Amino acid sequence: MFHPLRVAAVERLTDDAVAVTFDVPPHLRDTFRHTPGQHIALRRTVDGREIRRTYSVCTPATADPVLQVGIRLVEGGAFSPYALKELAPGDTVEAMAPAGRFVLEPRPxxxxxxxxxxxxxxxxxxxxxxxxxxxxxxxxxxxxxxxxxxxxxxxxxxxxxxxxxxxxxxxxxxxxxxxxxxxxxxxxxxxxxxxxxxxxxxxxxxxxxxxxxxxxxxxxxxxxxxxxxxxxxxxxxxxxHVDDGTAPPASASASAPSIPPRASLAGTVTATLHGRSGAWPGRDGETLLETVLRHRADAPYACKGGVCGTCRAFLVDGEVRMDRNFALEDEEVAAGYVLACQSHPVTEEVAVDFDR
Incomplete structure (x- = not known):
């Protein structure tokens, strides 16, 4: 779920990078309380097209944390040029609650x-x-x-x-x-x-x-x-910054050797999300996320590149092939988790749970 947040400050860090600080209203402070290392997804709409990008929270996770992200310009990017050249204090940006498992809870x-x-x-x-x-x-x-x-x-x-x-x-x-x-x-x-x-x-x-x-x-x-x-x-x-087309395939995924690259079965995808389940027919070549999004606009995702991990889901039944994986640890893959944005069905029936 996205929440509108007011931009409190935009600070120039370098010629091509800024730090953006958000005002978090009292009723959302628990929602946006982050674990050190997590990121948030930001959303804007351009010419009717929805754009999502994830940025890491750079501030300490204190009792009353400040929500700030660092954004570096990506040439040809869809969000970073806007953040560096147009975003200003007082503007409103839609943000998703902090997520991610690249974290360290303080310990000796x-x-x-x-x-x-x-x-x-x-x-x-x-x-x-x-x-x-x-x-x-x-x-x-x-x-x-x-x-x-x-x-x-x-x-x-x-x-x-x-x-x-x-x-x-x-x-x-x-x-x-x-x-x-x-x-x-x-x-x-x-x-x-x-x-x-x-x-x-x-x-x-x-x-x-x-x-x-x-x-x-x-x-x-x-x-x-x-x-x-x-x-x-x-x-x-x-x-x-993984460039499309240059990254290697996922190091671990549930796949069938007879399935050629990029091929997938147009079977049935069952998904549980926010406590509700549904089953829908897939289309040739679709990822799990694409199938679910056609019926559930609230399916979680951000980068769609196998990097941020926002679309992480538990594979309840069936088999999939992940094109690439830069977000899940080996232990998570072994436990049955997949990235929905990179997963193609290789069995007629596939079931995933986004709530686990």
């Missing part, structure tokens, strides 16, 4: 974030909340940006260094600009991370790794960590 331990570009947004909330609420926790932020001028939330990160000098560590790498101090210029690719991380961190004793940013960076970081012996369950990922 040593945690590390490896982020690139706008991937700083959820990890900033995670780090700030953790350090404020758990005095026995430490956090190391390894961030990669093109230049200092393109780096989002520099002041907020510097504030964490000043407030928690003994518990917050920052390693900043620039790919297109020389630094007088800090890491040498260059991209954080797999070989570099594999050499860098053990030299700077006790890799084996880190309790959780949070990887966020472009697909290439997250993939390189995961490979480096796995080669260093880090268990998969300690690695948490959120992908930003």
């Amino acid at each position: 331990g040593h945690f590390v974030g490896i982020v690139g570009g706008s991937g700083i947004t959820p990890v900033l909330s995670i780090a700030a909340t953790l350090l404020a609420r758990e005095p026995r926790a430490r956090f190391c932020l390894v961030r990669s940006d093109r230049t200092v001028a393109s780096s989002m939330f520099l002041e907020e990160v510097a504030d964490l260094k000043d407030r928690y000098p003994d518990r917050f560590q920052l390693l900043h790498s620039l790919s297109r600009e020389e630094q007088q101090a800090g890491l040498p210029t260059g991209r954080l690719d797999e070989p570099r991370l594999r050499a860098l991380l053990p030299a700077l961190l006790p890799v084996a004793s880190v309790d959780g790794w949070f990887l966020c940013g472009p697909h290439g960076l997250v993939q390189n970081a995961e490979r480096a960590l796995r080669s260093l012996g880090v268990a998969r369950q300690r690695i948490h990922e959120e992908i930003f």
Whole structure:
């Protein structure tokens, strides 16, 4: 469900990024209370076409939280140019309640974030909340940006260094600009991370790794960590900016080998949503989400690209093939969860539950 929120402030962070703060009315404060690391979906209508985009909440999850998201310009994008060039205080934007499982509930331990570009947004909330609420926790932020001028939330990160000098560590790498101090210029690719991380961190004793940013960076970081012996369950990922057509297929899905790519059966899809169930015939090539949306406009989704996880559903019956999956952990897929926007039926009957 979407709720209209008034824009309280639009702050320029860099030439191509802004922070948007919303006024949350008293009756919606519990609805928009976020867990550090979650995102919200924003909606607008252009020329009769509905556009949804997800953006991570970047502020700490305090007792009276501020709802703020960071938005970076995506060339040719449908929402970010509007946010940077037109959105102003006093405007109203429709927003969905916070969602997502790229989260860290504050607890004692040593945690590390490896982020690139706008991937700083959820990890900033995670780090700030953790350090404020758990005095026995430490956090190391390894961030990669093109230049200092393109780096989002520099002041907020510097504030964490000043407030928690003994518990917050920052390693900043620039790919297109020389630094007088800090890491040498260059991209954080797999070989570099594999050499860098053990030299700077006790890799084996880190309790959780949070990887966020472009697909290439997250993939390189995961490979480096796995080669260093880090268990998969300690690695948490959120992908930003996956280009259509360039991403690999889902690493795990329920599929039938005889089904050719992009093919699906036009059988019956049964879905449970908000406590109500319905069964509808699918069409050739449709995803589960497309079938459900033709009959239930309230079906949850945002990116439709297998990235945000808003359309996560439990597969009750039947089999599906996911085109790609950048939102569900391996454990979730093994437990029976699928992304409705990427799932094609490969059996005549498929049943999913969006409420689980």
